[in-house]
Amino acid sequence: MKSFTVLAIGGNSLIKDKNQIALSSQYTAIQETSKYISELIAEGMNLVITHGNGPQVGFIYRRGELARHELPLIPLDICGADTQGAIGYMIQMALLNNFRRMGITKKVVALVTKTIVDREDPSFKNPTKPIGSFMTEQEALSHQKESGWHVMEDAGRGFRRVVPSPLPKEIIELDTIKLLVESGTIVIAGGGGGIPVIRNEHGDLEGVEAVIDKDFGSSLLARNLGADTFIISTAVDAVYLNFGKKDQTPIHQATLPEIKQYLKEGHFKPGSMRPKIEAIIQFLEGGGNKAIITSPENLLKAVQGQSGTTLIN
Numbered sequence: 001m002k003s004f005t006v007l008a009i010g011g012n013s014l015i016k017d018k019n020q021i022a023l024s025s026q027y028t029a030i031q032e033t034s035k036y037i038s039e040l041i042a043e044g045m046n047l048v049i050t051h052g053n054g055p056q057v058g059f060i061y062r063r064g065e066l067a068r069h070e071l072p073l074i075p076l077d078i079c080g081a082d083t084q085g086a087i088g089y090m091i092q093m094a095l096l097n098n099f100r101r102m103g104i105t106k107k108v109v110a111l112v113t114k115t116i117v118d119r120e121d122p123s124f125k126n127p128t129k130p131i132g133s134f135m136t137e138q139e140a141l142s143h144q145k146e147s148g149w150h151v152m153e154d155a156g157r158g159f160r161r162v163v164p165s166p167l168p169k170e171i172i173e174l175d176t177i178k179l180l181v182e183s184g185t186i187v188i189a190g191g192g193g194g195i196p197v198i199r200n201e202h203g204d205l206e207g208v209e210a211v212i213d214k215d216f217g218s219s220l221l222a223r224n225l226g227a228d229t230f231i232i233s234t235a236v237d238a239v240y241l242n243f244g245k246k247d248q249t250p251i252h253q254a255t256l257p258e259i260k261q262y263l264k265e266g267h268f269k270p271g272s273m274r275p276k277i278e279a280i281i282q283f284l285e286g287g288g289n290k291a292i293i294t295s296p297e298n299l300l301k302a303v304q305g306q307s308g309t310t311l312i313n
Contacts (some may be wrong), residue, residue: 004046004181005229006222008215011052011192013235013296014087014274018091021059027090033233033296034094040299041095041105041186042102048181049091052214053083061085061132076163077132077207084112084191091188108186113170114205115194115212115220121166129165129211134158168193168217172205174224181225182194193217215279223286230283230291231302232276237295239277239309241267253310256284284313 015021015031041047057079064073074082088110089254135143140151140159150164155223171177171194180187193212200206215232222230238250241262254262259277268274280291294301294308302308 003228004048004225005231006048006050006218006225006227007037007040007231007233007235007299008192008218009037009052009296010235011054011056011087011214012225013233014051014128015055016104021055023086025096026056027221030087030090031094031097034091034098036065036086036296036299038095038098038102038104040303041099041106043303045187045303046181048177048190048216048221048225048227049186049188050093050190050214050218051087051091051188051192053080053087054211054214056083056087057192058131065133070153075141076209076211077197080192080195081112084195085110087191088112095186097108106184106186108188110188111173111180113177113189113191113194114197115190115217116172116205117166117169117196117198117208117212118168118169119198119200121164123164123166123210125163127161127162128152130154130160130243131211132161134160164208164209165213168212168220171217171221171224172197174221177221178225190217190221205235213275213279215275216282217310219279219283222283222288226287227283228289230280230288231299232280232291232293233296233299234276234293234295235295237298237307239268239273239293243267243269243273249283251309253312256311256313259311280311284311289313 014026016027024140060079092108092110134157141150144151149161151159154160177187177189192215193214196210196212197205198208240248242248242249263277268277291311292302292308296309
């Protein structure tokens with residue numbers, strides 16, 4: 001396959017303001033991000049685009065909770081499929097409109113993507129990923145008894161349902177993505193890390209109540225496709241040492257051994273920069289050449305080495 005890049009954009013980057021979460025507002029944010037993505041494509045980059053979906057899955061699940069007196073809750077694998085379709089559609093629309101204005105003739109395909117996880121993954125026995133709305137202890141215990149939910153107290157704010165977050169193992173649509181990339185198509189795939197599925201005792205695919213980390217899913221896709229570069233677009237312009245402190249310092253470039261040392265020293269917080277760094281380490285150790293972390297507006301500058309954080313072997 002010719003050289004190409006996997007670009008992962010965060011689900012939270014599609015929501016600029018927590019008070020403006022309407023789908024029209026999300027599409028406006030995607031239109032802005034798509035302009036920066038289009039600049040990369042205009043420079044000749046071949047892209048596979050992945051995206052987060054955490055907030056969007058939360059919205060769908062919350063709607064289900066509010067309508068629970070009348071309609072059944074939506075299973076998490078279906079929530080993942082719904083968000084892949086909706087977000088993929090919006091990215092596709094925004095890119096195609098940009099391409100028309102810029103004279104780019106590329107085709108764009110959004111592909112609903114399934115990711116196999118291990119039935120024996122430890123997270124299934126110890127779920128920790130909170131989803132849905134806050135509950136009283138009585139409500140939580142009732143759901144635990146009647147629906148088999150795992151529940152956990154969340155930082156003094158109430159109880160929430162927690163679900164497994166297993167590691168991704170295999171991307172079902174990998175060969176199809178390869179064919180599309182080889183044809184020169186811009187592919188949007190692996191949204192939210194992929195829809196989590198297992199192979200049951202009969203060998204059939206079966207959706208599970210779990211969520212996959214988008215960065216780990218994107219890293220797996222990049223490695224399995226043989227991408228040269230892996231880019232994570234996020235809320236900050238670069239990776240920082242001592243982030244949030246007076247002496248915070250941006251990392252402009254680092255080698256794999258250096259970034260592993262920074263990780264060991266505790267510079268990157270769980271649930272924030274840590275999974276991104278761990279996903280990039282997996283990519284570089286798996287044969288990738290280069291990884292970049294930056295904000296959407298700095299994508300082109302980061303690719304040109306003028307912004308962001310570049311990590312190399």
